[in-house]
Amino acid sequence: MKTAIRKEMTIQTEVMDLLNQQIALEMHASATYLAMASWCDQRDYTNSKTFFYNQAEEERAHGMKIFNFVNTTGGAAISPSIPTVNNDFESLTQIFEASLEQEIKVTESIYKCFKAARNTGDYASEVFLQWFVTEQVEEEDTLRSILGMIDLMGDMPLKMIDERIPTE
Numbered sequence: 001m002k003t004a005i006r007k008e009m010t011i012q013t014e015v016m017d018l019l020n021q022q023i024a025l026e027m028h029a030s031a032t033y034l035a036m037a038s039w040c041d042q043r044d045y046t047n048s049k050t051f052f053y054n055q056a057e058e059e060r061a062h063g064m065k066i067f068n069f070v071n072t073t074g075g076a077a078i079s080p081s082i083p084t085v086n087n088d089f090e091s092l093t094q095i096f097e098a099s100l101e102q103e104i105k106v107t108e109s110i111y112k113c114f115k116a117a118r119n120t121g122d123y124a125s126e127v128f129l130q131w132f133v134t135e136q137v138e139e140e141d142t143l144r145s146i147l148g149m150i151d152l153m154g155d156m157p158l159k160m161i162d163e164r165i166p167t168e
């Protein structure tokens with residue numbers, strides 16, 4: 001009874017492929033946030049450093065959440081190779097701008113997965129992806145608020161801006 005012990009593949013192949021790309025994207029985001037954390041750490045931007053170390057952990061957790069889902073639904077999760085990570089940044093402001101850009105790309109990619117799940121009638125994946133849709137709204141909002149605050153504070157010393165970066 002080979003078929004009975006074999007785990008049934010419930011995930012649609014198209015969705016699985018997109019989710020594997022999403023895993024790679026989340027892991028790359030994690031690596032990028034780690035580079036940003038290091039940049040802030042070296043310059044004693046204490047709150048920003050904590051913010052980006054936390055982000056790095058969160059993105060890894062996102063990647064793992066998808067990784068486990070793919071295998072749970074009988075698919076094959078792929079451990080991604082991480083392409084070149086940029087470690088050079090101009091300023092704290094530029095780092096937050098780059099972070100928002102990165103999050104927007106992740107959101108677009110989540111929407112792609114969500115659409116594929118819906119179009120292929122893969123309801124389990126669609127429900128699973130709802131959490132990510134909500135999460136992206138929050139992540140983009142956090143970064144937009146930080147950038148708004150940076151704009152408002154204008155010429156204030158960056159250390160004072162750093163003091164207002166959320167660390168939770």
Ligand SMILES: [Fe+2]
Pocket residue numbers: 026029058059062106
């Ligand atoms: Fe993420």
Ligand SMILES: [Fe+2]
Pocket residue numbers: 029059103106139
């Ligand atoms: Fe994120």
